[in-house]
Amino acid sequence: MQKMLTIISNVLRGSARRNGASLVVASRSYADFTPEATFDIKKVDLHRLEEGPPLTSTLTREEGLKYYRTMQTIRRMELKADQLYKQKIIRGFCHLYDGQEACAVGIEGGITLSDHLITAYRAHGYTLTRGGTVREIMAELTGRRGGIAKGKGGSMHMYTKNFYGGNGIVGAQVPLGAGVALACKYLGNDQLCVSLYGDGAANQGQIFETYNMSSLWKLPIIFICENNQYAMGTSVERSAASTEYYKRGDYIPGIRVDGMDVLCVREATKFAAAHCRSGKGPILMELQTYRYHGHSMSDPGVSYRTREEIQEVRSKSDPISMLKDRMLSNNMASIEELKEIDIAVRKEIEDAAQFATTDPEPPLDDLCSHIFANDQPFEVRGATPWTKLTSTS
Amino acid sequence: AFFSHRVMSLFQVNVRDALNQAMDEELERDERVFLLGEEVAQYDGAYKVSRGLWKKYGDKRIIDTPITEMGFAGIAVGAAFAGLRPICEFMTWNFSMQAIDQVINSAAKTYYMSAGAQPVPIVFRGPNGSSAGVAAQHSQCFAAWYGHCPGLKVVSPWNSEDARGLLKAAIRDNNPVVFLENELMYGVPFDLSEEVMHKDFVLPIGKAKVERQGTHITLVSHSRCVGFCLDAAAVLAKEGVECEVVNLRTIRPLDVETIEASVMKTGHLVTVEGGWPQYGVGAEICARIMEGPAFNYLDAPAVRVTGVDIPMPYAKILEDHSVPQIKDIIFTVKKVLNM
Numbered sequence: 001m002q003k004m005l006t007i008i009s010n011v012l013r014g015s016a017r018r019n020g021a022s023l024v025v026a027s028r029s030y031a032d033f034t035p036e037a038t039f040d041i042k043k044v045d046l047h048r049l050e051e052g053p054p055l056t057s058t059l060t061r062e063e064g065l066k067y068y069r070t071m072q073t074i075r076r077m078e079l080k081a082d083q084l085y086k087q088k089i090i091r092g093f094c095h096l097y098d099g100q101e102a103c104a105v106g107i108e109g110g111i112t113l114s115d116h117l118i119t120a121y122r123a124h125g126y127t128l129t130r131g132g133t134v135r136e137i138m139a140e141l142t143g144r145r146g147g148i149a150k151g152k153g154g155s156m157h158m159y160t161k162n163f164y165g166g167n168g169i170v171g172a173q174v175p176l177g178a179g180v181a182l183a184c185k186y187l188g189n190d191q192l193c194v195s196l197y198g199d200g201a202a203n204q205g206q207i208f209e210t211y212n213m214s215s216l217w218k219l220p221i222i223f224i225c226e227n228n229q230y231a232m233g234t235s236v237e238r239s240a241a242s243t244e245y246y247k248r249g250d251y252i253p254g255i256r257v258d259g260m261d262v263l264c265v266r267e268a269t270k271f272a273a274a275h276c277r278s279g280k281g282p283i284l285m286e287l288q289t290y291r292y293h294g295h296s297m298s299d300p301g302v303s304y305r306t307r308e309e310i311q312e313v314r315s316k317s318d319p320i321s322m323l324k325d326r327m328l329s330n331n332m333a334s335i336e337e338l339k340e341i342d343i344a345v346r347k348e349i350e351d352a353a354q355f356a357t358t359d360p361e362p363p364l365d366d367l368c369s370h371i372f373a374n375d376q377p378f379e380v381r382g383a384t385p386w387t388k389l390t391s392t393s
Numbered sequence: 394a395f396f397s398h399r400v401m402s403l404f405q406v407n408v409r410d411a412l413n414q415a416m417d418e419e420l421e422r423d424e425r426v427f428l429l430g431e432e433v434a435q436y437d438g439a440y441k442v443s444r445g446l447w448k449k450y451g452d453k454r455i456i457d458t459p460i461t462e463m464g465f466a467g468i469a470v471g472a473a474f475a476g477l478r479p480i481c482e483f484m485t486w487n488f489s490m491q492a493i494d495q496v497i498n499s500a501a502k503t504y505y506m507s508a509g510a511q512p513v514p515i516v517f518r519g520p521n522g523s524s525a526g527v528a529a530q531h532s533q534c535f536a537a538w539y540g541h542c543p544g545l546k547v548v549s550p551w552n553s554e555d556a557r558g559l560l561k562a563a564i565r566d567n568n569p570v571v572f573l574e575n576e577l578m579y580g581v582p583f584d585l586s587e588e589v590m591h592k593d594f595v596l597p598i599g600k601a602k603v604e605r606q607g608t609h610i611t612l613v614s615h616s617r618c619v620g621f622c623l624d625a626a627a628v629l630a631k632e633g634v635e636c637e638v639v640n641l642r643t644i645r646p647l648d649v650e651t652i653e654a655s656v657m658k659t660g661h662l663v664t665v666e667g668g669w670p671q672y673g674v675g676a677e678i679c680a681r682i683m684e685g686p687a688f689n690y691l692d693a694p695a696v697r698v699t700g701v702d703i704p705m706p707y708a709k710i711l712e713d714h715s716v717p718q719i720k721d722i723i724f725t726v727k728k729v730l731n732m
Binding site for chain 1: 427453456458459461463464465466467468469470471472473474475476477479494495498499503504505506507508509510511512513514543544546567568646684685
């Protein structure tokens, strides 16, 4: 446990930069703010690459406010989901993303919405960054007809344009993502697919099969391993003979990135995207990140790690605090302005939760629908031979 | 050559060539259709079903994969998510077990889980069931396993017309289709009419065909066993027993109406399949007949003829006794008719 704490501290300490003391100001007009600033970011570790992403990142005020708001929205949405789960309004599986916000937001900062993305079950943050609304995400968690999948999918099965879920079977999403990338290459549209998986999934055989085919066929795929140090209750040392996940693609170039710093993630993603779009084939990014919650809502998350460890990451490496400190100490925003964003986010979450708890459940007529696409309605056998239900597309 | 000779307006086409022509026509018709699998391109297909296609369409549309079923089946499904129309070949359906998670959890269930946002227009195809001397690991019939799952269409052609019409329909279908071929049928020729040879000829998925009219007893079967039923019917006809032979063509959705209409006419039912008896296709048909209107017309219990409930042995004499033979069908018909 102590060893784990040391490893985590060492890995994440480098990212906890505070660029000078925060300034406290009473009121400022927007003309007073710095429109953009350039920050030093942590150097990445390289595998089979001569050069990596740049060592600095330029952030505009608009980008900063956008990233701040999106990360805060994910954070508050996940915490609200925690609350609703404990009230038994959300049931089943619920895998929360708080702590990892910089990954989803930073990745989206390095690609566009016409690119594609697929991940596993810790997917609420990505559903948002890929164009879903908090309302329809929360209503899906509570299983209502206003949910993004009309209540048919739940936490692990949410879809938006160019976002293919939300996948429940560990590792299965990676070959799927390569298939999406194959379609991009086939159609010649210069798009790429980001395929995410965790440190647990990283040992799956089908991922190595996918490394092989993606490289053979030079598919425009960015493999991203979100290494949050634990696969359920099993730490990386206990599950992987090699924990250098960015090297596990062997012949695929890889970079290991500080996943708690949204700017690091963004620059790395831009670098990886350029690599793919130039026709060089796949590239692998390991994002070193951390989840504050347990694996899911059924896991308190403290039997395999200490509360001290969680607290240390929260205080030294929180992605939202890091961005906030950067912006404040470089005069890119005021405390009041950020507080206003917090209040707006809180309201958005409250409204969404209100909707998610009052919207009706799906109608029983919907039980058998969506079995087949573009088909005539057909009969579905119910629980008894006399129960004849109808399926529509 | 596509055909050996033409008599009147009949073309003699074996099942292999019917499948080949169907894929060729659909590849030509729709740019988004492509084929991937082991040996499908430069080797012309392990069973030569894709002969000539790589030469005609090239690397982009006919793709040789490494021996990694789980990976390439997943890639095929992902390509379908993103708007292509893949044909994913399993060299035999036995190898699909390595990839079955992608077929069921990624392909079959996605349209439902996404509440209609994400269709999956994919065809998985390959030879299914017993062959000759390939032993236990290469001889399993998967009709019951895949037929169990909502979200899949499962098709099992018998002759060349079935193969051609159903494969074209499967490729044009916007849903995941499991297409179960039969290796021993690949080389068998059948006469096809001009109508069947038309490039837009498709057969409806989910509709069975009465191959032979009869009055005394209904034989329901799929794939190669349909031929055995017809052979048994010819022998029985000499003894004055007229069998009605129903070719299922599709395992899921099951055309129970056609079976019921036949049973209501003949009053007797025997199902014939190559797969194992327990929880099989015949078991499902018998259960449905019990639960529906045709039960009242049965003059005897409905009965199944199946593969023997064992892993497939190698030695010829043992293998021959592991699968339904014509004499088993004749014996069963006579038992059911109390002859």
